[in-house]
Each structure stands twice: as structure tokens, then as C-alpha cells.
Amino acid sequence: MINTVYRLIAPRQIRSDFVDLTIDEERVIIRPTYLSICAADQRYYTGSRGRVVMKQKLPMALIHEGVGEVVYDPKGEYEVGTKVVMVPNTPMEKDDVIKENYLRSSRFRASGFDGFMQNVVSMRRDLIIPFTLDPEIAVLLELTSVGMNAVETFKKHAHERRRTIGVWGNGNVGFVTALILRKAFPDAKLYVFGVQERKNRYFSFADETFLINDIPEDLKLDHAFECVGGRGSEAAINQIIDLINPQGTINLMGVSENPVAINTRMVLEKGLTLLGNSRSNYDDFKKSVDFMEEYDDVRDYLSTIISEIVDVKTTKDMIKAFENDSNNDFKTVMKWDI
Ligand SMILES: NC(=O)C1=CN([C@@H]2O[C@H](COP(=O)(O)OP(=O)(O)OC[C@H]3O[C@@H](n4cnc5c(N)ncnc54)[C@H](OP(=O)(O)O)[C@@H]3O)[C@@H](O)[C@H]2O)C=CC1
Ligand SMILES: O=C(CO)[C@H](O)[C@H](O)COP(=O)(O)O
Ligand SMILES: [Zn+2]
Incomplete structure (x- = not known):
């Protein structure tokens, strides 16, 4: 199956690339629904990481804060339509002492490999967590984690x-x-x-x-x-x-x-x-889901820091979201309608 990945190729330039989608028993295919922009994405988008880093990392799809819905699970563990949060930190080894987000071997979405700006994302099944929250607020789970x-x-x-x-x-x-x-x-x-x-x-x-x-x-x-x-x-x-x-x-x-x-x-x-303190692991996400599900006031407070929701249907809308974000006091969320 062919997927479309929206990659940053140079500062302020996003290109749609067609790539093969990895499908196997250990992966679940997720359609992103809401994505939010982090300061780290803005540094790549504007090119402020500097020429050497930009050369090493691009082309790369941005965004490591995202929620979505299951569209295909080869094992049938998740029903189609299940709302899930996607964990961007991707451990490559087990370590009994050192936390995954600090292992030098771990990979991180939108920093070492493609982030969530894709039509569908092939996620390792150990890196998704179902939730019952409103996805417009749940998109803040990575930040919370x-x-x-x-x-x-x-x-x-x-x-x-x-x-x-x-x-x-x-x-x-x-x-x-x-x-x-x-x-x-x-x-x-x-x-x-x-x-x-x-x-x-x-x-x-x-x-x-x-x-x-x-x-x-x-x-x-x-x-x-x-x-x-x-x-x-x-x-x-x-x-x-x-x-x-x-x-x-x-x-x-x-x-x-x-x-x-x-x-x-x-x-x-x-x-x-x-x-x-950097990034987070699966357990931090799990605690964040519980935290948001438990407290009504936490959800209310979090809703106040969503400065703007941009409906994204085209690459032009993606550019608009990133440009607007630099003038927003708090979070810019993309409603991913691709
Ligand atoms: N460790 C991690 O895993 C993560 C780290 N980050 C990083 O955390 C940093 C903050 O991110 P984010 O909150 O999104 O960015 P923001 O720009 O939203 O927040 C930074 C805030 O600090 C304020 N500020 C500036 N100077 C001072 C100062 N001297 N004393 C107190 N406050 C000051 C700014 O005010 P004003 O706007 O008025 O200038 C702004 O409100 C970034 O570097 C980001 O990359 C982000 C996510 C995860
Ligand atoms: O935002 C973050 C986690 O939520 C981190 O700050 C981000 O991972 C830093 O990545 P990079 O080294 O690519 O700037
Ligand atoms: Zn971040």
C-alpha cells in the first residue's frame, strides 16, 4: 500500500512524498486526526537548527504530538475507529536501568525519522495507547507526558x-x-x-x-x-x-x-x-491519559492553552498552521483532514 508523507525539505517548504507503508502483525495503521506543533518542530520549520543539522535531518515529516484512529489492525486487537495516542519515542533495545527516552539507541519521531504528518502512520503496537478523551484535548498528551x-x-x-x-x-x-x-x-x-x-x-x-x-x-x-x-x-x-x-x-x-x-x-x-529532563516514554503517556481522564478541571485548564485550531486539507494549510503558530501565545493544533 502507498502512503503520503508530508516532509519538510527546506525551511518553510513541505513536499508530499509517496512511500511504501510498512504493514506487519506488530504494527497498527493509524489515521492522524489532531496534531499539535512543538517548539522543536518550529526550529526545523524555520531553519533555526542551523545548516548542518538541517542537512543531516531533512527531508523529514515534522510533528511528534498526535492522536488518531485505528484504520487497520492485522491482529484484530483494536477495532477500527479506536482513538489512540501515538508515542513518538521509539526504543530499539530493552534496558532494566535506563529509561527508554534517555537511551542513545532510541529513535524519536520528527527528530531522527518521519513524524506524524502523514496520511496514515504505521505504529508499533507497543507504542499506541487507547483513550476515551475528546481528541481536541488529547492532542496535548505528548506535552503532558x-x-x-x-x-x-x-x-x-x-x-x-x-x-x-x-x-x-x-x-x-x-x-x-x-x-x-x-x-x-x-x-x-x-x-x-x-x-x-x-x-x-x-x-x-x-x-x-x-x-x-x-x-x-x-x-x-x-x-x-x-x-x-x-x-x-x-x-x-x-x-x-x-x-x-x-x-x-x-x-x-x-x-x-x-x-x-x-x-x-x-x-x-x-x-x-x-x-x-527530555521527552517521555510509554509509562509517562499512560499516566498522562489517566491524569487527563481523572480530572475534569485538568481538561478545562488544558483547553485554555489551545490558541488556534487550523483545519488542514492541503500543504498550503500546513504552512498556514506553522506560520500562525509563531504568533500564537500557546498551542497551535492542526485538525488533520487530509
Ligand atoms: N524537555 C523536553 O522534553 C521538552 C522541551 N521543550 C522545550 O521547552 C522550551 C519551552 O517550550 P514551550 O513552553 O513550548 O515554549 P514557549 O515559548 O511557549 O514558552 C517559553 C516561555 O518562557 C518565557 N520566558 C522567556 N524568558 C524567560 C525568563 N528569563 N524567565 C521566565 N520565563 C521566560 C517566554 O515568555 P515570552 O513568550 O513572553 O517570551 C515563554 O512564555 C523550548 O525550548 C522547547 O523546545 C518542549 C517540549 C519538550
Ligand atoms: O519537544 C521535545 C519532546 O517533546 C524535545 O524537545 C524534542 O524531542 C527535541 O528534539 P530535537 O533534538 O530534534 O530538537
Ligand atoms: Zn515536543
Whole structure:
């Protein structure tokens, strides 16, 4: 069977390629229904990854955040029409100690191989999870799973005093991470730090929000999450180092193109722990499905960060979604009508 894959071939250029679809007993064929754009996709789309990386990775279909419906299961385990979320991290080996999303051998959709911008996607059966949620919200499962991965790591590694937790970055990653923290630590004081008051207002579930240039002098934190990335990372991490209490953990989540200069002298003096957090695995997705299915208010809050839904029928619509995304405060979702 022939499939159509919509690949980025150069910055802002998408081409439809016809490719053979892999069908075997261990795969299920999924028709994507909703896809959302991540900052990582935008970096490829605009070419900001730099010439060498772009040369190595393109042509490649973008998008690693997606839900869809089963169109064909050779084993008949899933009924046609079953709604599923697709896990983009693709492990190639088993390891009893190291989590799949950190194994160097794992492959990741829309980073190492084609993402979900396809007519149908041939998914390994161990990388799909059925859900009963509204797919318009469920499309945020990958983003949620990334927050879940980070919060689970935090629970394992951070010391037990968790009275005040700060989240730097009032965008998508900051939002889901803060929301998960709110439910996991209802008694903690949860503070969010951003640049624009307009975006801070979305975080109504936090105890307080602050602008980074207007923080009370006596404010201190037990632990913090950095959800900024890019050029803002450096200022955010150093501000956290200044405000955090001794032996706190700094949970790094933002992706930066360039090395970040941080105040290691104070990391040493305060005995801080810096924890790296990237991507997520099947278990994080499963926990995210349960999290969204359990809490009505979580679904309501998540719906507020969908800035725009673009109906996508042509490659022109795909371009429109990516272009609009750069002006949207939060998520741009593509209703995949191809
Ligand atoms: N670790 C992982 O697995 C994942 C990492 N990421 C990465 O996380 C980062 C954030 O992604 P996303 O939330 O989608 O991006 P957003 O742009 O939505 O969020 C970043 C936010 O940080 C704010 N900001 C900028 N500078 C500072 C600062 N010094 N202190 C506090 N806040 C600041 C920005 O404000 P303003 O808009 O006003 O500039 C913006 O609201 C990206 O680098 C992305 O690639 C994304 C997904 C998964
Ligand atoms: O968004 C992400 C996960 O949700 C990661 O940031 C993304 O995987 C980074 O990929 P790349 O190395 O290709 O920028
Ligand atoms: Zn992402």
C-alpha cells in the first residue's frame, strides 16, 4: 500500500512524498486526526537548527504530538475507529536501568525519522495507547507526558522539603508542568515566573505568578523547574540559582541551541542538583491519559492553552498552521483532514 508523507525539505517548504507503508502483525495503521506543533518542530520549520543539522535531518515529516484512529489492525486487537495516542519515542533495545527516552539507541519521531504528518502512520503496537478523551484535548498528551516525566524524576530525586516550588517559563511546557505539580503537591506553594503579565494570567491554579523583573526580595524556593529554553534559558537558570534554597533541585526542561553559561560557583556553594529532563516514554503517556481522564478541571485548564485550531486539507494549510503558530501565545493544533 502507498502512503503520503508530508516532509519538510527546506525551511518553510513541505513536499508530499509517496512511500511504501510498512504493514506487519506488530504494527497498527493509524489515521492522524489532531496534531499539535512543538517548539522543536518550529526550529526545523524555520531553519533555526542551523545548516548542518538541517542537512543531516531533512527531508523529514515534522510533528511528534498526535492522536488518531485505528484504520487497520492485522491482529484484530483494536477495532477500527479506536482513538489512540501515538508515542513518538521509539526504543530499539530493552534496558532494566535506563529509561527508554534517555537511551542513545532510541529513535524519536520528527527528530531522527518521519513524524506524524502523514496520511496514515504505521505504529508499533507497543507504542499506541487507547483513550476515551475528546481528541481536541488529547492532542496535548505528548506535552503532558513530558511534564509527567520531569515531575516523576523530581519525586525520585528531590529532598522531602517541598513547601515552595517555582516554575520558570509561562508557555506550554511551564503550563503543563505547573498543572501536574499542582495535583501532585496540593499543599506546596506553587509560583510561576514569566516575562509577560498577559501569559501569567493563564496560570490561575498557581498560588502566585511573578514577572521576572519584579520578584519580592525575600522570596525563596525549595525547588524549581526551568521551562524556558532558547535564549531565555541563561537568565532563567541563573535567577533560579539566586533564589533557590540550599540543596534544592533545578529541573531543566528548556532546549537551547547553544551552550548556556551558568553560575556554577553558586551551584557548588548551595549544593544544588541540576536534573536534565527530555521527552517521555510509554509509562509517562499512560499516566498522562489517566491524569487527563481523572480530572475534569485538568481538561478545562488544558483547553485554555489551545490558541488556534487550523483545519488542514492541503500543504498550503500546513504552512498556514506553522506560520500562525509563531504568533500564537500557546498551542497551535492542526485538525488533520487530509
Ligand atoms: N524537555 C523536553 O522534553 C521538552 C522541551 N521543550 C522545550 O521547552 C522550551 C519551552 O517550550 P514551550 O513552553 O513550548 O515554549 P514557549 O515559548 O511557549 O514558552 C517559553 C516561555 O518562557 C518565557 N520566558 C522567556 N524568558 C524567560 C525568563 N528569563 N524567565 C521566565 N520565563 C521566560 C517566554 O515568555 P515570552 O513568550 O513572553 O517570551 C515563554 O512564555 C523550548 O525550548 C522547547 O523546545 C518542549 C517540549 C519538550
Ligand atoms: O519537544 C521535545 C519532546 O517533546 C524535545 O524537545 C524534542 O524531542 C527535541 O528534539 P530535537 O533534538 O530534534 O530538537
Ligand atoms: Zn515536543
